[in-house]
Amino acid sequence: MEDEVVIASSSIEAGIGCWDLRSGAEHLRYRSCASPSHGLVSVAGRFIASSQLRDSSSSSGSVLFWSWNKPQVEVKSFPAEAINPLACNSDGTYIVGGGVSGDIYLWEVATGRLLKKWHAHYRPVTCLVFSSDQSLLISGSEDGHVRVWSLLMIFDEERQQRAGHLYEYSFSGHTLPVTDIVTGYGGSNAIILSASQDRTCKVWSLARGTLLRNVVFPSVIEAIALDPGEHVFYAGGKDGKIYIAELNSQGTSNDNYGLHIIGTLSDQSKGICSLTFALDGFQLVVGSEDGMVRVWDTKTRNIIRVFKHAKGPVNNILVIRQPAALYPRTSANNQGPMARRHVSLPPPLEKYTSIDEHSDLSAFITPRSNVDRPSDATYSTVDSMNNQINELQQHGSTGASEMEVERLKLECKRSMQMVQQWKKMYENLHQFCVGDLLNGEADDTN
Missing domain, CATH: 2.130.10.10 (YVTN repeat-like/Quinoprotein amine dehydrogenase)
Structure with a gap:
């Protein structure tokens, strides 16, 4: 348990x-x-x-x-x-x-x-x-x-x-x-x-x-x-x-x-x-x-x-x-790594939106994370990935930057593909699951 x-x-x-x-x-x-x-x-x-x-x-x-x-x-x-x-x-x-x-x-x-x-x-x-x-x-x-x-x-x-x-x-x-x-x-x-x-x-x-x-x-x-x-x-x-x-x-x-x-x-x-x-x-x-x-x-x-x-x-x-x-x-006297570790929390929530309504902001839902990941694990959106790519292009070696850029682009592409797969999967649930339940209720009513 x-x-x-x-x-x-x-x-x-x-x-x-x-x-x-x-x-x-x-x-x-x-x-x-x-x-x-x-x-x-x-x-x-x-x-x-x-x-x-x-x-x-x-x-x-x-x-x-x-x-x-x-x-x-x-x-x-x-x-x-x-x-x-x-x-x-x-x-x-x-x-x-x-x-x-x-x-x-x-x-x-x-x-x-x-x-x-x-x-x-x-x-x-x-x-x-x-x-x-x-x-x-x-x-x-x-x-x-x-x-x-x-x-x-x-x-x-x-x-x-x-x-x-x-x-x-x-x-x-x-x-x-x-x-x-x-x-x-x-x-x-x-x-x-x-x-x-x-x-x-x-x-x-x-x-x-x-x-x-x-x-x-x-x-x-x-x-x-x-x-x-x-x-x-x-x-x-x-x-x-x-x-x-x-x-x-x-x-x-x-x-x-x-x-x-x-x-x-x-x-x-x-x-x-x-x-x-x-x-x-x-x-x-x-x-x-x-x-x-x-x-x-x-x-x-x-x-x-x-x-x-x-x-x-x-x-x-x-x-x-x-x-x-x-x-x-x-x-309280536990000396384990988690007991000693300071867990950082995200910043305060904004009072007003700071995003331009015409900006090219894209948001997507990432695959479900592992529950054992640290509490201060970061989250990603498309625009934050783009910021990472820009920083890598400005700093560090050219070869390392290019490799990292390709990796981030691939991760972004896979995440978007996963969202489309999930959407299709849940659209099919009506036929295989809930549809049967509702049809059964209709039969009982008749």
Whole structure:
């Protein structure tokens, strides 16, 4: 079994808690954090980033970075407005933030540059999540809308003009603010689950752009988690119950719950604020309003571990593989190379874009990096490669420079080819995977 850590934060000034999932031992407590819901991310396991809650009357906000082996904040960024949710792609190349104005910001992690900003919603953004293939960004808002954004279209003005709008889909089924969003597997052919204060969870099809299922609950749903097998999903209510709902079968109505709801997990705790699965797919980690983090075994439906975070609500929960740079407080005298090593973090995120709209900037998603790479590993874009080539031409021997130039050009070409291969592969998933699932649902309905 792989070592995993549970990371939790609260909307009050309680720092960020970090525990070993298996042993329950607490690692460092990261200080000075009061995060909004969905405002905490692990950037590809390299460092922690969190947006910060500010006075609602203030137009400014901040995003903070922590390295794994130091409790103090190391990098502070001050975006143009207060940021609610944060998300990053699996490689940690980009960080995306949702503003209280409804704008979405996309930054390059390595340089801190603001690459793109666009108006996404009419009210504050509440949720942001990437699709499994990293090609789509899904956002939820207080306006009740769930919108799907293609990163290719975001950077392609020609496609934008042809489409007439930036988003791929705009789902408007919710009548109150969206509280959580999760996606299934299958990239652009996956399903999306959204929860709302209107006491419903809705299942959307990315392939069809339609609503597949609407599940009504007896309580406001603040958080959802999708079973890895995509048979059921778990919905955390403000009444303290975790409802289990069928995703594919027809389900039956009963007096206790409702259509599609097949059971609950409950220990009489206060309202549920956050949910996520451990990597094994059967341990459900739950944050609640009483400041506790509970780990449920979904097979036996028993609580197997409890962590105490703070007095305030635990509104963010992450479960990740234990980073190489993280070590317990009990090993303070550890003299290993990782314990001695200072891990450098990227620069602050820019407040305003510094990129000329007419510049020849190209961005691409690199292949998934090795999780064992050092925390301060750099990231590459096409323009940074061009800068390296220019420097080599100005300095060093001619022969060495020419060899390095050819190598960089080859790496760039291979990366672009890989992106095209991935795009083709996920387009075919509709035929081989998700299409069969949706057809099966249609047959059951008939």
